[in-house]
Structure formats: structure tokens, C-alpha cells
Amino acid sequence: MQPATAVAFPNIAFIKYWGNRSEALRLPSNGSISMNLDGLYTRTTVSFDPDLNNDTLILNGRRSTGPAFRRVSQHLDRVRGLAGISTCAQVISSNNFPTGAGLASSASAFAALSLAGTAAAGLVLSERQLSRLARQGSGSACRSIPGGFVEWRAGEDDEDSYAYSIAPPSHWRLVDCIAITSQRHKPTGSTEGHALAGTSPLQHARLMQAPQRLAICRQAILERDFDKLADMIELDSNMMHAVMMTSSPRVLYWEPTTLAVMQAVRAWRADGLPAAYTIDAGPNVHVICPEVNAPQVIEKLEEIPGVRQVLSARPGGPARLVD
Numbered sequence: 219m220q221p222a223t224a225v226a227f228p229n230i231a232f233i234k235y236w237g238n239r240s241e242a243l244r245l246p247s248n249g250s251i252s253m254n255l256d257g258l259y260t261r262t263t264v265s266f267d268p269d270l271n272n273d274t275l276i277l278n279g280r281r282s283t284g285p286a287f288r289r290v291s292q293h294l295d296r297v298r299g300l301a302g303i304s305t306c307a308q309v310i311s312s313n314n315f316p317t318g319a320g321l322a323s324s325a326s327a328f329a330a331l332s333l334a335g336t337a338a339a340g341l342v343l344s345e346r347q348l349s350r351l352a353r354q355g356s357g358s359a360c361r362s363i364p365g366g367f368v369e370w371r372a373g374e375d376d377e378d379s380y381a382y383s384i385a386p387p388s389h390w391r392l393v394d395c396i397a398i399t400s401q402r403h404k405p406t407g408s409t410e411g412h413a414l415a416g417t418s419p420l421q422h423a424r425l426m427q428a429p430q431r432l433a434i435c436r437q438a439i440l441e442r443d444f445d446k447l448a449d450m451i452e453l454d455s456n457m458m459h460a461v462m463m464t465s466s467p468r469v470l471y472w473e474p475t476t477l478a479v480m481q482a483v484r485a486w487r488a489d490g491l492p493a494a495y496t497i498d499a500g501p502n503v504h505v506i507c508p509e510v511n512a513p514q515v516i517e518k519l520e521e522i523p524g525v526r527q528v529l530s531a532r533p534g535g536p537a538r539l540v541d
């Protein structure tokens with residue numbers, strides 16, 4: 219069997235996924251919409267080797283044996299199940315974005331692993347099949363399989379819970395300016411967080427209105443209506459964090475700088491600078507703006523005390539195999 223290498227981008231959710239109907243299959247409680255992030259990527263090589271007695275994982279140049287390794291090995295079990303093989307594999311994976319900067323890498327990691335793993339096992343899967351497989355490794359990874367602006371339909375079961383592109387990367391020249399506020403490891407990982415979502419009394423209300431927010435966000439993307447998008451992504455991000463802050467136990471991802479950036483972005487928009495914030499399960503703030511406004515947004519973000527670094531990414535393409 220030949221080794222295979224794949225590259226995949228992370229994504230930033232405009233309408234967030236938080237909470238599962240099935241934890242085991244990672245079937246989400248609601249649909250979500252995201253944009254792939256060009257320039258930041260995970261590159262993963264998988265080689266199935268009959269001489270190996272165990273899977274091995276080299277992550278950013280270091281042998282990994284902890285929880286990250288077990289999650290990767292479990293995902294290889296899914297690939298082996300599909301291919302009908304039992305051979306162990308070596309996985310070499312690295313991110314080109316700073317590790318420990320609190321950027322979620324599980325989406326790009328499991329998208330790249332799904333594509334490289336299935337190709338190395340001799341399988342050719344459709345985009346939909348790959349998206350379903352990636353979903354089981356990390357929910358948001360299913361959105362890093364297709365390119366550009368992507369919707370993940372919640373679906374009823376494993377078969378129909380997958381992501382597809384609603385517009386290609388070239389559709390809208392947006393930039394995600396990512397304000398890195400902390401190098402701290404997040405206190406509650408997203409897998410644990412999803413399991414807590416249902417304990418918040420606000421999750422039900424959040425889910426009830428998710429179809430409307432999805433429809434408005436989808437329409438804003440298709441019409442390239444920035445004001446509509448800005449309003450919806452901030453609302454949806456606040457709603458998810460309200461659920462996090464009211465679950466048991468309570469989870470608060472924000473730090474003082476997170477709030478400072480949120481307030482600054484609101485003030486800039488009121489002054490006519492098109493920019494909107496959205497925050498995942500961590501303290502960093504993703505500030506979305508049209509490409510023409512990105513230099514000004516980045517400059518202003520860098521001036522905010524507590525912002526350590528600002529990364530930027532345009533809409534990214536699909537996960538792909540490379541030589």
C-alpha cells in the first residue's frame with residue numbers, strides 16, 4: 219500500500235455547532251455554516267505498514283502517545299473498518315499555524331486524516347462520504363472537506379449528516395483577522411463542551427431559532443450582504459457562549475482582551491468600518507471583514523492591549539491530496 223498525503227484547512231463557524239444528538243456518531247443538535255481558512259493548514263501523511271504492531275503518530279515533529287494519539291488511532295479504526303483491513307499505520311501530521319495559540323486544529327486535522335487515511339488504504343470516497351467520516355473524528359472537521367463557504371446539515375442519522383459547499387472561495391472576498399489573545403491551553407475541550415450543552419436552560423431556545431439563523435446567514439453569504447452577515451454571526455456567537463456560560467459546570471472561555479476586542483469591533487462598525495466578531499471555544503476573536511478593509515482592521519486589532527498576534531486568512535478551498 220502506498221502512503222498518501224493530504225492537506226486541509228481549518229474553518230471558522232458563522233453559525234455554530236454546539237451540542238450533539240449522538241455523542242458517539244457526532245450527530246449535531248443543529249446545522250452550522252462556516253468558511254474554510256486559506257493559508258492555515260494541516261498536512262498529514264498516512265502509511266499503512268504490515269510490519270507495524272501499533273499505530274504511531276508524529277505530531278508537529280514529536281511522537282504523541284496521549285489522548286491525541288488515541289483519538290487518531292480510533293479514527294484509523296474507522297478507516298480500517300471501511301477498507302476491511304487490520305494493518306497498523308504511521309501518521310505524520312503538522313500544522314503550519316502556531317501551536318498553542320489556541321486555534322482549533324481538530325477540524326483541519328481530522329479532515330486531512332480522513333482523506334490521507336482512506337487514500338492510503340486504497341479507498342476512493344465521494345466528498346459526502348469523506349465529510350461523514352471526518353465528522354466522526356471531530357464534528358467541525360466535516361466542514362473542512364468541501365471548499366469555500368460550507369453548510370453542515372444536521373441530518374437525521376449518520377447517512378445524511380454531512381457538509382457541502384454553498385459557495386466557492388472566490389464567491390466573496392472576506393478575510394478572517396484572528397486576534398490571538400492567549401497562549402493558555404483551553405480549560406474545557408470542545409468534545410467535553412458539547413456534552414454539557416444540554417445542561418444549559420438556554421440550549422433549547424438556541425436550537426429552536428437555529429433554522430432561522432441558518433437561513434439568514436446562508437442568504438447573507440449568497441447575496442454578499444455584509445451587514446446581514448455581521449449581525450447574524452455576532453448574535454449566533456453570543457448565543458453559543460450564553461449556553462456555555464450557563465451549562466453545569468459553567469464554562470467561560472472569554473478573557474478581558476476577548477471582551478475588549480468584541481467592544482472595539484462593535485464601535486468600529488458603528489463608525490462605518492465593516493467588521494464583525496465571532497468566537498469559538500477559546501478566548502481568541504475572529505474578526506470577519508471584506509478584504510479591502512482587512513489592513514485597517516489588522517492594524518487596529520494590533521493596537522488593542524492584550525492582543526499578542528493577528529493572523530489572517532481568506533476563504534480556503536477543499537481538503538486535497540498532494541504528492
Ligand code: PMV
Pocket residue numbers: 230231233234235236250322324325356357358359408409412498499
Ligand atoms: O468539532 P469540534 O468538536 O471541535 O467542535 C467545534 C465547536 C465550535 O468550534 C465552538 C463551533 C463550530 O461550529 O466550529
